[in-house]
Amino acid sequence: xxxxxxxxxxxxxxxxxxxxxxxxxxxxxxxxxxxxxxxxxxxxxxxxxxxxxxxxxxxxxxxxxxxxxxxxxxxxxxxxxxxxxxxxxxxxxx
Numbered sequence: 001x002x003x004x005x006x007x008x009x010x011x012x013x014x015x016x017x018x019x020x021x022x023x024x025x026x027x028x029x030x031x032x033x034x035x036x037x038x039x040x041x042x043x044x045x046x047x048x049x050x051x052x053x054x055x056x057x058x059x060x061x062x063x064x065x066x067x068x069x070x071x072x073x074x075x076x077x078x079x080x081x082x083x084x085x086x087x088x089x090x091x092x093x094x
Contacts, residue, residue, distance in 0.1 A: 009054055014039050016087065018047045022057070022077065023084045027070045056080065 010016060014036060021035035032044055048071060051057045056077035062068040073080075 005054075009050065009056075012047065012050065014043055015047050015051070018044070018051065019056075019077075019080055019084055020088070022071065022073055023081055027072065029069060032071075051077070
């Protein structure tokens with residue numbers, strides 16, 4: 001059941017791209033947009049919210065003007081690093 005839940009999350013559009021960007025160092029919304037490329041902001045916002053609910057990201061609201069948000073990988077999100085690494089290696093070998 002847990003594997004199916006993770007697979008369902010990863011099947012959503014751009015979720016793997018968001019994870020790749022996070023493991024490459026993206027932390028702010030615009031950094032994710034730049035790293036991913038052509039992705040509607042609404043789709044990115046939806047994926048970040050889903051990943052936060054799934055315990056992959058922790059959202060930190062910054063006390064700046066204008067207010068900003070930074071996303072941090074949780075322990076669970078960091079554990080997905082092995083998957084991200086394998087996907088990167090697979091893509092490089094083709």
